[in-house]
Amino acid sequence: MNGAQTLVSTLVDQGVDICFANPGTSEMHFLAALGENPKMRSVLCLFEGVATGAADGWYRMKDKPASTLLHLGPGLANGLANIHNAKRAASGMVNVVGEHSVSHLKYDPPLTSDIEGLARPLSHWVRRAESPDTVAWDTAQAVAKASEHPGQIATLILPGDTSWQQAGAAPVLPPTAAATRKTPRAERIEHVARVLRSGEPALIVLANKATRGAALEKAGRVAAATGARLASQFFTARIERGAGRVPIARIPYAVAQATAFLREFKHIVTVETKEPVAFFAYPDKPSLLKAEGTQVHTLVEADEDSQLAFDMLLQALGASATTPLVQARIETPVPTGPLNPASIAHALAAALPEHCIVVDESLTTGRESMGLTMGARPHDLINNMGGSIGYATPVATGAALACPDRRVFCMVGDGSAMYTIQSLWTQAREGLNVTTIIFANNSYAILKAEYANMGAGSPGERALSMIDIDKPRIDWLAMAKSMGVPAVAVETAESFYEAMARSTREPGPCLIEVRL
Amino acid sequence: MNGAQTLVSTLVDQGVDICFANPGTSEMHFLAALGENPKMRSVLCLFEGVATGAADGWYRMKDKPASTLLHLGPGLANGLANIHNAKRAASGMVNVVGEHSVSHLKYDPPLTSDIEGLARPLSHWVRRAESPDTVAWDTAQAVAKASEHPGQIATLILPGDTSWQQAGAAPVLPPTAAATRKTPRAERIEHVARVLRSGEPALIVLANKATRGAALEKAGRVAAATGARLASQFFTARIERGAGRVPIARIPYAVAQATAFLREFKHIVTVETKEPVAFFAYPDKPSLLKAEGTQVHTLVEADEDSQLAFDMLLQALGASATTPLVQARIETPVPTGPLNPASIAHALAAALPEHCIVVDESLTTGRESMGLTMGARPHDLINNMGGSIGYATPVATGAALACPDRRVFCMVGDGSAMYTIQSLWTQAREGLNVTTIIFANNSYAILKAEYANMGAGSPGERALSMIDIDKPRIDWLAMAKSMGVPAVAVETAESFYEAMARSTREPGPCLIEVRL
Incomplete structure (x- = not known):
């Protein structure tokens, strides 16, 4: 086995059986090893922020880490914003970052950068795999670190020569222990x-x-x-x-x-x-x-x-026998008429199917009205913990892979969706049950409120032009079509409800543009 | 004046009069200051990698730095890959990175990260602006650093309180000296x-x-x-x-x-x-x-x-009077028939107008046949120096802003284009004269060759599925439409030529999908 094969085999043995990948030349042996190992699922992402965000989504639903494959320092850099969000969400993940072989690094070829330096600010654990003979232990330790409670970010740098050189058979290492949680004081x-x-x-x-x-x-x-x-x-x-x-x-x-x-x-x-x-x-x-x-x-x-x-x-x-208060089911009638935060929330409350997953990055549109969905059918709600915009569409991708039997509703503002819109392609490719809901107000609407909150007064024409994103208006139906996702636009509460309900009846991804 | 106003005024005084921005809450005062200063041009980008890549493109054509506005550590992180490319191209730039106010940082709110740690691996100069009273000097030094020869990456971290607190009038500082180049030995x-x-x-x-x-x-x-x-x-x-x-x-x-x-x-x-x-x-x-x-x-x-x-x-x-050999004009007939690297290069050679700018990230399709354009009309050719994919569409955006009278041809592989495709929106918004040429082979074609070059053999079905990006095929006409850019697909050399020629006659951006 070469180092890459040992790495993949160790990942799988330690329970990490999915890899969100955006590979490059220096990772070809790793890609080969991913492909050869039938227990490993590889998911191609067209941008690294999709890969790291998807790993976050996977962890949120599985409570166990996924791996990512990133192409040298800049590939890691592209994934960092969603690594930040994952770190703040206490989601464990194992990032495998390709690197030039040791003998090549001294010539400072174009893609050379300080990968450890880039990784450290947002990783709990960083290591360079120096040899195919030790990469199994490095990998097992990365998985153990990522699997701690709370989950940790482990980044393993994989030089080309470690990847392609032969080693013995992969050692059989004890499986990663379940995360221990400390006893409260x-x-x-x-x-x-x-x-x-x-x-x-x-x-x-x-x-x-x-x-x-x-x-x-x-x-x-x-x-x-x-x-x-x-x-x-x-x-x-x-x-x-x-x-x-x-x-x-x-x-x-x-x-x-x-x-x-x-x-x-x-x-x-x-x-x-x-x-x-x-x-x-x-x-x-x-x-x-x-x-x-x-x-x-x-x-x-x-x-x-x-x-x-x-x-x-x-x-x-002395209250162990107390019965908890639980939320009663509230049957919300299907709303009709104009779209506004309340009617949107009512439509959601009526449409959400049992055990669905809601990933929320709706910012101005959705977030103050979530109280209206308290009595909806039981569901999971996922939020952005790190505040870096562009988390929702990747996290929804990872959550849908983690829970193929559950529909994921990804609620996202139009401005936010544009950061990592490449997620739609992976959703189409993998046939994921994700309903992406774009709240299209053609604006970084949150910043309009924040401008005033900051005491910057009311924005002048030029400042306002940097907050509105309506010139040009993003055509969301075309955007979804470009990446193979069927889409529909809605302009009333009842059509919004109907589009959501329809999405739960058909497998695969879809996109709903909510025109505000 | 507050600190943000002083910063913008100093940038302008020092010759930095454009800012590629993706702002957030903590940068509202900076956004206001950008809007108030009539000498500063602000260009909104929907993703930070577009902002930093555009600053690179600006420098390539102007030989002077642009500024960027990035939202805290994760916003910087999203811009790092194209900062890496700019650094390797010796392009100077001044990154202004928003940050929480000093008093807020100790509570470790969600968007907190080690911004200096993230900035240092890819910056030549990093400083935190500690006070509105000194921000003018910090800014002038950032511009001076960025303006050195070779160009440098200067990253100035701007805490909220530095931004919003009042200071005196901005000091009049001596303008940045022209970059000195050392005398050869x-x-x-x-x-x-x-x-x-x-x-x-x-x-x-x-x-x-x-x-x-x-x-x-x-x-x-x-x-x-x-x-x-x-x-x-x-x-x-x-x-x-x-x-x-x-x-x-x-x-x-x-x-x-x-x-x-x-x-x-x-x-x-x-x-x-x-x-x-x-x-x-x-x-x-x-x-x-x-x-x-x-x-x-x-x-x-x-x-x-x-x-x-x-x-x-x-x-x-003793050869100061020698006449150099110069390239003769080669009139290339408009090619006809199937698209292949040679006919593509011939079409380019025939179509490129005088003094156009060619930004090349065409990888497999274009790059081995550039010799065939040696005798085209005089033009500038720009390459990716850092190897991080996704540089071309942002660099073309910045180059077009730097040279509004020159058409930019951005040649980019389909896989590469997807990293920073949000550039199209800024091109539409600003009406930039960019002809984006997508070489759509539905594959990371370069990796197929590299797989073999690496000695990984010939890729199996599962590895191959991680190199092809044809499921689903990206619909480039829809993608362009989604961001307001007119587009056309071509399947023959003559229609490729004709589409390029037409693009030079109409102002504003367009996209040509070259179907391979």
């Missing part, structure tokens, strides 16, 4: 139990693994037993929500609304997250969103086990 | 003169500023006087070529052809470049391309003045 449990028993208004802010599954259900019992409210940050890696799930309030995005929301709480209890902070800094607005005098209590650190913490907390509260 | 001139007088076969390899203007003309005199041949590397930042120009041979890309080309020379003389090296490393192929026994002589280092060096050399040779 008992004194914190006791402390939070006292806080919650005090009867003073308390908000429990859940994140990462605590917004789904048993942890969420147990958080619901705590809330039911104590009267504490449950919330998430405005952005969360993945929330299980809708009918039958424990409902979580969403701390608003805008500073004024967030501080108003938080004002009523004397205590904020954090679970796998920190206290709420503003997304951006604004002149004359606070960075921290809590009211003066509100106390913040850490219940669960990011690397601790929130399910166990809630078990311990329920025990301390 | 006299002993090297003498040495090379002896080499050239020896009558042994010699090749003079020209790069950067030596492939155009007076330097090229003088290199032509040296060649005429001594019998030395002139060549460029396979990729060159910008060559003035065609009828009436001193012709330069192109060292081939493929290792076997390059070594065959170089074998006949006993001496290689380098001018603003190094000796030829292979683009990639291959098992069992050399990295250095010269024959054993060939001697390499440095005539001009990258930071030295090649025009002056050729003056000195002509004097040492």
Whole structure:
């Protein structure tokens, strides 16, 4: 076996069986090895930001890392923005970055760059595979690192000669251990139990693994037993929500609304997250969103086990038998008439099928009205954790590959969609069940509000021309067609609903342009 | 004035009067300042790789830096691949990267990253503007750095509070001095003169500023006087070529052809470049391309003045009055029939109008047949110096803005075009005279050859499926339409010619899909 074959075989043995790839010359042996190994699925992406975002989406739904194949330093660079988003979402991934062979590097050929330097700011672990004889251990360690809780970004640099030189048979390494989650500290449990028993208004802010599954259900019992409210940050890696799930309030995005929301709480209890902070800094607005005098209590650190913490907390509260409040199903009638945030949310609430996945990068259009979908059929909601625009279409791609039986609704603003629009091609190629919903307001609409929020006054004609993206208007039907995705434009709430409903009945991707 | 206004005013005072921008919330004051300053032109890009590539194209044609506006670390990251290409092309640019205000950073909000860490591997100069009172000096130094010879990448990080806080009037700083080029070393001139007088076969390899203007003309005199041949590397930042120009041979890309080309020379003389090296490393192929026994002589280092060096050399040779050989005009008949590399090159040779600009990222289709356009009307040829795919459509965008009276032909493979296809939108928005020529072979065709070159054998079905991009076929007419660019598909040499000729008669962008 050569080094590339050993690498792929080790990835597969360690449970990483998909690779989102944008290969180049220096990765030809790796590409060959991917193709030869029947247990490895390779997914071609036309831009590296699609590959890294798809790996993020895969992790969000599978809780295990995917791999990516990137072409030297610039290929890694193209993937970095979505690596940033994945890192902030605690999504593990294994990036394999091709590199010139050692003997060639000293001549400084054109594609040479400081790959370690580019990788380090956004990776938890970076290594150069120096030899085909050790690449199995390097790979196993990359997978182990990526599989930690919270998930980590592991970047393995693969020089050409390591890739093509022969080594012995791939060593059989022990499989990657399941991620261990640290035990929460008992004194914190006791402390939070006292806080919650005090009867003073308390908000429990859940994140990462605590917004789904048993942890969420147990958080619901705590809330039911104590009267504490449950919330998430405005952005969360993945929330299980809708009918039958424990409902979580969403701390608003805008500073004024967030501080108003938080004002009523004397205590904020954090679970796998920190206290709420503003997304951006604004002149004359606070960075921290809590009211003066509100106390913040850490219940669960990011690397601790929130399910166990809630078990311990329920025990301390003597409330283990409490039944959680769950969200009732709300049958939303199909809305009619003009499209606006409320009618859009109602159409979503009516259309979302059971167990679908919603990837949200809708910014101005969708994000303040998500409360209207609380009683929809049970679904998963995925947000952008890093704030780098262009995350949704790749993440939807990866989520659809992770969950082929579930439809993915990717809600994205027109400006945001243009960063990584190449995702549509991979969705068509792989026949993925993704309904991309483009909110076409022909504007970076969020920036219009932010311009004023920043105290920059109201934008003049020239500044405004840098915020509007209506000259030319993007033709979304043509864009979808160009990459083999069927598309439809809608101008009323009922046609929006109908387009979504239709998309759930036909396999494969489609795109809905919501004309605003 | 606030810090942002001071920054923009200093940029303009120092001669940087265009900004390729993809702004976000933290850059609203900078956006306002751009809009207020009538001497500054702002060009909106829908993806940061378009902005940095356009700045590269601007520099290639203007020999002076443009600025970019990028949104925090991830926005910079999206621009890095084309910054890499610009750096390798010795194109200066000033990147302004927005950042959270100092007081907000300690809360580690979602968009926080190590911007300096991301910037350093591909920047020559990185600074954080700490205060509105000093931002003018920071900016002037960024411009000075970017304006050096060879051009440099300067990255200025602009925190929100530096941007929005008031400072005094912008100080009037001395304008950036013209880039000084170091004087070549006299002993090297003498040495090379002896080499050239020896009558042994010699090749003079020209790069950067030596492939155009007076330097090229003088290199032509040296060649005429001594019998030395002139060549460029396979990729060159910008060559003035065609009828009436001193012709330069192109060292081939493929290792076997390059070594065959170089074998006949006993001496290689380098001018603003190094000796030829292979683009990639291959098992069992050399990295250095010269024959054993060939001697390499440095005539001009990258930071030295090649025009002056050729003056000195002509004097040492007693050949200052020699007339250079120049390329004769070759009237190429309009080709007819099937499209192939030769008929494509003939169509180009017939169609290229005087003083047009050709940006080449055609890879397999165009690059081995450029010899057939040597006798075309005089034009400039621009290549990708860094090897990161996706450079051509942004560079063409910047070149067209730099030279509004000249048509730009952007020749790009279909795979390559997809990396930064958002350029089309900016071309439509600005009404740029760019003819984008998509060579649509529905494949990363170069990788098919490279697969074999790498000794990976012939690709199996699964590996091949990762090299072909024909499922689905990209619909280029729809893609162009989606971003407001008129398009036509051609399937014969004569229709390709006719489409190019027509594009030169109508202002604004268009796209030609060459169906292969």
